[in-house]
Amino acid sequence: MNEKVNYRCGYIGLIGRPNVGKSTLLNHMIGQKISITSHKPQTTRHRILGIKTTDEAQFIFVDTPGIHQGGKHAMSRYLNRAASSTLNDVNVVIFLIEAVSFTEDDAKVLEKIKTLDVPVILAINKVDRLMDKGRLLPFLAEMNQKMDFVDVLPISALKNVNLKEIEQVIAKHLPEGQPFFDEDQVTDRSVRFLAAEIIREKLTRTLNQELPYNLTVEIEQYKPDNEQTLIHAIIWVERDNQKGIVIGKDGERLKEIGRQSRIDISKLIEHRVHLELWVKVKQGWSDDERALHSLGYSDDLKS
Ligand SMILES: Nc1nc2c(ncn2[C@@H]2O[C@H](COP(=O)(O)OP(=O)(O)OP(=O)(O)O)[C@@H](O)[C@H]2O)c(=O)[nH]1
Ligand SMILES: [Mg+2]
Known part of the structure; x- marks a missing residue:
């Protein structure tokens, strides 16, 4: 160059x-x-x-x-x-x-x-x-x-x-110097990370009050193939009753969150997306340093 x-x-x-x-x-x-x-x-x-x-x-x-x-x-x-x-x-x-x-x-x-x-x-x-x-x-x-x-x-x-x-x-x-990143690179984060964040955004925007602070999203499976990208994500909440709120009556709320997330992830990766969401309970995860670490909240910059 x-x-x-x-x-x-x-x-x-x-x-x-x-x-x-x-x-x-x-x-x-x-x-x-x-x-x-x-x-x-x-x-x-x-x-x-x-x-x-x-x-x-x-x-x-x-x-x-x-x-x-x-x-x-x-x-x-x-x-x-x-x-x-x-x-x-x-x-x-x-x-x-x-x-x-x-x-x-x-x-x-x-x-x-x-x-x-x-x-x-x-x-x-x-x-x-x-x-x-x-x-x-x-x-x-x-x-x-x-x-x-x-x-x-x-x-x-x-x-x-x-x-x-x-x-x-x-x-x-800015200091004088040559570019650190390729000119077409827009972020340091993986699409897998960005997909989890998109799901968390839809949850945060949909759910009321305290609930967004009690949940996090983990991508369990991310598998691109020719036809579509298969994504399995887990939404971790802190308590059983929160699980019910996220899922909603007859599963309607979770379905809507999935629908909105799928559209945005699809746009991001320019590929068809099949998204499956699961809601699971891990008690007190957000106030537990070890649980935080295992869910990706660590101080390094890995994506
Ligand atoms: N009217 C108006 N709203 C804005 C503007 N910039 C941001 N907002 C709104 O302010 C809210 C917070 O914006 P964010 O960009 O999420 O704020 P943030 O500083 O990143 O917040 P944290 O990540 O929680 O620290 C959103 O609802 C935005 O749409 C602005 O210039 N005008
Ligand atoms: Mg912010």
Whole structure:
């Protein structure tokens, strides 16, 4: 491969409290759905890379779980750890907050960011929801006092506002270097991992309140052949009554979750999918370090 002149390449950490729109931003920067999203906090559970390659630079975005307070629970600790450890491995940080509020959780995240020695861009997301645009200017001024950000940009990840601009700002701060990944590679994760995440997204969006936090998805079998890809997935819940809720009356809810998942997985792998879902109970899995590990919640970056 020819050496590219003046090329830039580096890692950009998307950091912020739960639900500010980190995964939405990753997907919209890449122009492809890689990381799952929902209106519930703590949707993202793993670090995941989204890679965008242009003629000038390769942007390697690192989506992270939302950093939050508390965290005695094993899953909660795992999420904070996964996000915080990312901070040490990136060249640029995008600190996401929402227009126009700065919460206690945001302050906690800022504390962590302040200890770093990398350029930090503050992105004030969801400006599309802001009815009174006049509130933005004083908020920007207030945020500018918090830290010496290399730039502060109001954005809407969902409506693609200022995303080109933020890309230009990031590019200026990436180190010079050759691309790490092939130009057509968009993520570091396997399709098997992405399939499990798609199923978890449908569950998270469908089920109410606490239930999404009590479940995880494990792909037991993933077998592509000429006709179709056969996927067997287990949805692990914590209690018997949760199993009933996921399955729904006459199995209708599970059927619908399966239908939506199959469509999205099929689109992703561009192949017909035969999907079978099983719901099983593993008591207390989310507060048990060993169970977490065996279900793929370990601190390394394997997919
Ligand atoms: N109106 C509006 N909604 C947005 C915007 N960006 C994200 N959202 C919504 O905010 C919710 C949370 O988005 P996510 O991208 O899942 O947030 P996250 O920061 O990744 O959350 P965790 O993974 O839980 O930490 C979803 O319902 C998104 O559709 C935006 O620019 N405008
Ligand atoms: Mg997320």
